[in-house]
Every structure is written in C-alpha cells, then in structure tokens.
Amino acid sequence: MTAPVAQSSKPERRSVLNWLLGAGVIGWAASILYPTLRFLRPLGSVGAGGPLKLTAEDVATLGKSHFVIARAGTRKVIVFEAGGELRALDAKCTHEGCTVQFVPGDSLVWCACHNGKFDLDGRVLSGPPPRPLTKWVATRDGDQVTLTMETA
Amino acid sequence: MTGAQSPAAPASTGERLYRWLDARFGLGRLVEFARHKEVPVGGHSMVWYYLGGATLFFFTVQLASGVLLLMYYQAGEQTSYESIRYITTKVPFGWLVRSIHCWSAHLMIVALVVHMFSTMMLKAYRRPRELTWLTGFVLFAIALGFGFSGYLLPWNELAFFATAVGTDSVKSVPVIGQWLLEVMRGGPDVTINTLYRFFALHVVILPLVMVAVVSTHLLFIQVQGMAKPMAHQAPSRPGLRFFPDFLLRDLLLWLVCLIVLSVLVYLLPYGPGIPGMEWELGKKANPLAPAYPGIKPEWYFLWVYQLLKEFPAHLFGMEGPQAALLVVTVLMGIWALVPWLDRRAAKGLPSPMFTDLAIAAIIFMAYLTLKAWDIGGKSADPSKLPDARATAWTCAWIVLGVSSAIAVLRILAYRQRWMFFSGAALLQVVLNGVFGVDYLIAGAVALVVVIAGVVLTSRKSPAARLEAPR
Numbered sequence: 001m002t003a004p005v006a007q008s009s010k011p012e013r014r015s016v017l018n019w020l021l022g023a024g025v026i027g028w029a030a031s032i033l034y035p036t037l038r039f040l041r042p043l044g045s046v047g048a049g050g051p052l053k054l055t056a057e058d059v060a061t062l063g064k065s066h067f068v069i070a071r072a073g074t075r076k077v078i079v080f081e082a083g084g085e086l087r088a089l090d091a092k093c094t095h096e097g098c099t100v101q102f103v104p105g106d107s108l109v110w111c112a113c114h115n116g117k118f119d120l121d122g123r124v125l126s127g128p129p130p131r132p133l134t135k136w137v138a139t140r141d142g143d144q145v146t147l148t149m150e151t152a
Numbered sequence: 153m154t155g156a157q158s159p160a161a162p163a164s165t166g167e168r169l170y171r172w173l174d175a176r177f178g179l180g181r182l183v184e185f186a187r188h189k190e191v192p193v194g195g196h197s198m199v200w201y202y203l204g205g206a207t208l209f210f211f212t213v214q215l216a217s218g219v220l221l222l223m224y225y226q227a228g229e230q231t232s233y234e235s236i237r238y239i240t241t242k243v244p245f246g247w248l249v250r251s252i253h254c255w256s257a258h259l260m261i262v263a264l265v266v267h268m269f270s271t272m273m274l275k276a277y278r279r280p281r282e283l284t285w286l287t288g289f290v291l292f293a294i295a296l297g298f299g300f301s302g303y304l305l306p307w308n309e310l311a312f313f314a315t316a317v318g319t320d321s322v323k324s325v326p327v328i329g330q331w332l333l334e335v336m337r338g339g340p341d342v343t344i345n346t347l348y349r350f351f352a353l354h355v356v357i358l359p360l361v362m363v364a365v366v367s368t369h370l371l372f373i374q375v376q377g378m379a380k381p382m383a384h385q386a387p388s389r390p391g392l393r394f395f396p397d398f399l400l401r402d403l404l405l406w407l408v409c410l411i412v413l414s415v416l417v418y419l420l421p422y423g424p425g426i427p428g429m430e431w432e433l434g435k436k437a438n439p440l441a442p443a444y445p446g447i448k449p450e451w452y453f454l455w456v457y458q459l460l461k462e463f464p465a466h467l468f469g470m471e472g473p474q475a476a477l478l479v480v481t482v483l484m485g486i487w488a489l490v491p492w493l494d495r496r497a498a499k500g501l502p503s504p505m506f507t508d509l510a511i512a513a514i515i516f517m518a519y520l521t522l523k524a525w526d527i528g529g530k531s532a533d534p535s536k537l538p539d540a541r542a543t544a545w546t547c548a549w550i551v552l553g554v555s556s557a558i559a560v561l562r563i564l565a566y567r568q569r570w571m572f573f574s575g576a577a578l579l580q581v582v583l584n585g586v587f588g589v590d591y592l593i594a595g596a597v598a599l600v601v602v603i604a605g606v607v608l609t610s611r612k613s614p615a616a617r618l619e620a621p622r
Contacts, residue, residue: 042338070440095460096317098443099442
C-alpha cells in the first residue's frame with residue numbers, strides 16, 4: 001500500500017521543483033534582459049519648446065542659397081523664400097527620412113533620395129512620400145527670422 | 153629507451169609531440185576522420201564546392217584588415233572622417249589597407265551570393281542539410297549587416313543619408329518599430345550616437361556573431377559531409393580526398409583570390425566608380441545639409457532602394473515603404489524556408505520549380521538594380537533628373553536579352569522545361585519596361601501567371617513532372 005503512494009507523490013514533487021526552477025530561470029533571464037533593453041533605448045530629447053530664432057549665419061545662408069536648414073529641438077526645418085514670402089517646412093522627408101531641399105527654378109521642395117516632390121505648402125506632388133511635410137510659420141522682423149510650429 | 157625498442161629509428165620531435173598530444177586529447181580520432189573526409193565528385197562541376205571557402209577567405213581578410221584600420225580609426229564627430237582621411241593620405245600604406253578592406257567586402261558578398269545561388273540550384277539544401285542552409289542564410293544577413301554598419305563609419309555625406317534611409321525603414325516593423333529605430337540610432341535621428349552604436353556593432357557584436365555562426369555552419373558540414381549531387385543527376389562515384397587533394401586546390405583558389413584582390417586594390421584603390429561601389433571620402437557628413445542628387449546605397453541594396461521608389465505613397469491601407477518592406481520580408485522568408493518548401497528535392501526527386509525560382513529571383517533583382525543605376529536614362533546635363541521611362545526601357549531590353557539567352561541555354565544544354573517563375577518575372581519586366589505598365593500592376597499580372605503555372609503543373613501526372621531534369 002505504501003509503495004504506490006510514494007510513487008505518485010514523487011513526480012508531483014519533481015514537477016513542483018521543475019516549475020520553481022523554470023520560474024527561477026525566467027526571472028533570472030528577465031532581470032538581465034529588462035535592464036539591457038532599457039539601457040539600449042536612449043533618453044528622450046527635449047523638443048523645441050518655444051519659437052526658434054535663426055542665427056545670423058543661417059539668415060545669411062538663406063539670402064545666398066535661397067534656403068537654409070535649421071535645427072529646432074529634435075527636428076530639422078527648411079526655411080526658404082518663394083514669391084517674396086518666407087516659408088518653413090519640416091525638412092525630414094515623410095518617405096524614408098532624407099533631408100529635403102528647395103528647388104527655386106521649379107518652385108518645389110524635392111527629396112533627392114527617392115525623388116519625392118512637395119509643393120511650397122508641403123503637400124505631396126509626386127513620388128513615394130506618404131504624407132505632407134509639417135508646416136511651420138516663419139516670420140521676419142528686420143534681420144531676425146523666427147519659426148513657430150503651425151497649430152492645427 | 154628499452155632494449156626491445158632499440159632497432160626502430162628514434163622518433164622525430166614532431167612525432168613525439170603528436171604522441172604527447174594524442175595521449176592527452178585523442179588526436180587519432182581526428183586524424184582518422186580527416187583521412188576519410190571526401191568531397192563528392194560527378195553530376196556537376198566541382199567549382200561550386202569552392203565558393204564557401206572563397207567567402208571564408210575574404211572574411212579572414214576582412215578581419216585582418218579591419219584590425220589594422222582599428223589602430224588609427226577614431227569614432228567621433230570631429231574624428232571619424234578626419235581619421236579615415238588621415239589613414240588614406242598620411243599613414244604609410246593606409247590607402248592600401250582601407251582599399252583591401254573595401255574591395256574584400258565587395259568580393260566577399262559576391263562569393264557569398266554565388267555560393268548561395270549555386271546551393272539553391274543544385275538543391276544542396278535538401279534533407280538533411282536544412283539547417284546548413286538556414287545558418288548560411290543567417291550568415292548572408294550578417295554580411296549585409298556588416299556592409300550597412302561599416303558604411304557609416306567614415307561619417308561622410310553618402311554614409312549619413314544611406315544610414316538615414318536604411319534605419320528609417322525599421323520603423324515599419326509592427327509594434328516595436330519606433331523602439332527599434334531609436335535603439336539603432338541612439339535617438340530619433342541619425343547623429344554621432346548612431347555612429348557609436350554602428351561602430352560597436354561593426355567591430356565587436358557582428359564579428360562575434362559571425363564567428364559563432366560560421367563555426368556552426370562548418371560544424372554541420374563536417375558532421376554531414378558536403379552535399380552529393382542529386383541522385384538523378386549522376387551515379388555515385390568515389391569522392392575526392394579532402395586532405396590533401398581538395399585542400400590544396402582550395403589553397404590555390406585562395407591564392408587566385410588574393411591576386412585578384414591585390415590587382416583591384418592597386419589599380420582601383422577607390423573602387424571602380426560604379427555607384428554603390430566607390431569609396432572616395434567626399435564631403436564630411438552635415439546633418440543640416442540636404443540629400444544630394446544621385447545618392448545611392450551599396451550595390452547589393454540597390455534592388456530594395458529601387459523597390460522603395462516603385463511603391464506608391466499608400467497601398468492596401470499601408471504606407472508605401474511599409475508595404476515594400478513587407479514584400480521584401482515575405483520574399484526573404486520564402487528564401488530562408490526553401491529546404492522545407494521544396495518537398496520533391498527532400499525526397500531526392502527532380503525539383504525544376506526551385507531551380508526556376510532562383511533564376512526568377514535573379515531576374516527580379518537584376519532589373520531593379522539596373523533601374524537603380526539609371527542605365528539608359530541619364531541626361532547629359534547633370535542637373536537634370538534621369539528619365540525614368542527611358543531607364544525602364546533600356547533595362548528591360550538588357551534583362552530580356554540576357555534572360556532569353558539563358559533560357560535557350562537551359563532548354564538546350566540542361567533540358568529544363570519548367571519556367572513559370574522566371575517567365576513571370578520576365579513578364580513583369582517586359583510589361584513595365586517595354587509597355588510602360590505600372591511596376592506593381594505588372595507584378596500582379598506576373599503573380600497571376602505564377603499561380604496558374606503552379607496549379608497547372610501540380611495537376612500534371614508525377615511521371616510528366618519527372619521528365620524535366622533538376
């Protein structure tokens with residue numbers, strides 16, 4: 001009578017031990033994996049915050065090259081003058097993230113990487129970009145150019 | 153030592169060392185294994201057995217030249233570009249070491265791709281070598297990872313935008329896309345933090361993984377031996393002894409590879425001038441400069457680059473790049489799983505469908521690559537954009553001409569008949585390039601042809617299918 005009882009309790013004890021061991025291994029792996037994954041993801045950068053002013057050097061480049069690309073926090077903005085009006089758009093192409101340029105001759109904004117074309121308001125004209133470029137408001141006050149993100 | 157041993161000649165130092173080691177590590181078993189190791193003969197050319205070795209040779213050159221470059225290269229916003237320029241202009245033979253590293257990288261990819269396609273066409277992946285194929289596929293992916301991560305290290309304009317585009321694609325991955333993008337870039341954008349991460353990847357992580365996977369790949373080959381030609385292709389013949397017969401031939405090929413590498417390095421130290429195969433430093437990366445016209449990735453990524461251009465802004469509720477990368481992922485998945493998909497080869501039966509799949513893959517990639525090079529569409533005025541229609545027309549005719557010649561060769565020399573996959577790939581090329589049909593619509597038509605072909609073939613009797621060799 002005692003032998004079968006001993007046999008049936010043995011696998012149970014073994015399975016509990018196996019379960020505990022398995023949980024321990026998973027816990028051990030998670031304690032290594034989680035900090036590693038958190039370590040790999042960089043800290044978030046601070047955004048533009050408020051209006052952005054172009055430097056004197058940027059303003060000079062704008063006069064010479066018809067456009068300039070400036071950093072606004074974590075974003076890049078292209079500022080250009082078309083038809084006497086100062087305009088600004090996100091400089092990062094919505095297709096694969098290349099930096100766009102202003103083509104004064106064709107009055108359009110162009111991405112050289114995959115031939116995406118946008119109009120002066122950032123709307124897609126042709127090519128593979130899936131979304132328009134975000135519009136910024138550029139205002140000139142004497143020699144100073146200020147950029148603010150356009151609110152919807 | 154004793155009187156009984158005195159008539160024998162005294163053992164040489166080498167023999168004594170061998171016995172010393174044998175007593176401790178049982179070298180006899182290894183020697184016995186090596187003595188019986190053979191390379192299969194017959195059925196197809198022996199050339200295909202040497203390509204893995206050639207790939208390994210170029211990888212070894214990469215490790216050696218990479219370690220030398222590390223002596224001078226300094227990763228950093230103010231030092232990466234400058235240190236590469238210093239290596240190529242000031243350090244004695246620095247240009248030579250860098251050029252060896254670049255050329256050998258390209259030759260390694262060439263050898264690897266030819267090795268992979270020959271394995272595919274000869275069905276060497278068939279049971280029981282499924283995992284050898286899979287580890288080979290992983291090695292192919294790692295090699296592409298090496299190319300991609302190494303590209304950024306000079307921190308020049310080309311590197312900057314190639315990395316911006318390449319890493320941006322990652323955000324299409326469902327759920328973890330954005331996380332993966334930031335982990336790869338070390339932030340939301342490509343900055344010097346990206347270079348630090350790519351540097352670690354290129355010189356530490358990938359080499360470690362590569363060595364581990366290469367070792368596994370070689371271990372599988374040692375355990376299972378090299379794949380014999382398919383039973384229906386040739387009767388079994390005695391093999392070629394690996395030691396020393398095959399090894400000596402292998403060494404000779406390595407010598408030839410070294411000579412080819414040396415000639416290329418000496419004559420064209422900055423690459424052959426083909427887009428995607430040139431390593432002039434150019435301008436230093438400026439994150440605030442626009443991408444310049446004619447910017448292209450390495451030649452082996454060109455087909456993906458062109459595919460990204462062919463997709464519209466939106467498709468089936470997905471953004472264009474997302475849909476394009478889904479297609480690439482599915483195609484790569486199919487390629488990795490070929491040993492399990494090819495049920496006929498697993499049984500040792502002719503499998504013409506998968507031979508044709510390899511040809512179709514070549515046609516598909518060749519057309520996109522030629523288009524990415526703007527062949528036939530370049531304008532004399534460099535400020536003008538290439539004419540996409542003229543490019544498609546010229547590339548289609550080139551692919552059509554070469555593919556037709558190969559098809560004739562396949563029919564006459566190899567008696568191959570099953571050509572639905574390659575036919576469909578060619579149909580897409582003709583519809584798009586010659587008749588100007590949209591690339592994706594042409595692809596959809598080709599897909600219908602493929603499905604019809606597979607259905608029709610599977611309805612035929614097994615005996616009819618056996619008629620086609622390979």
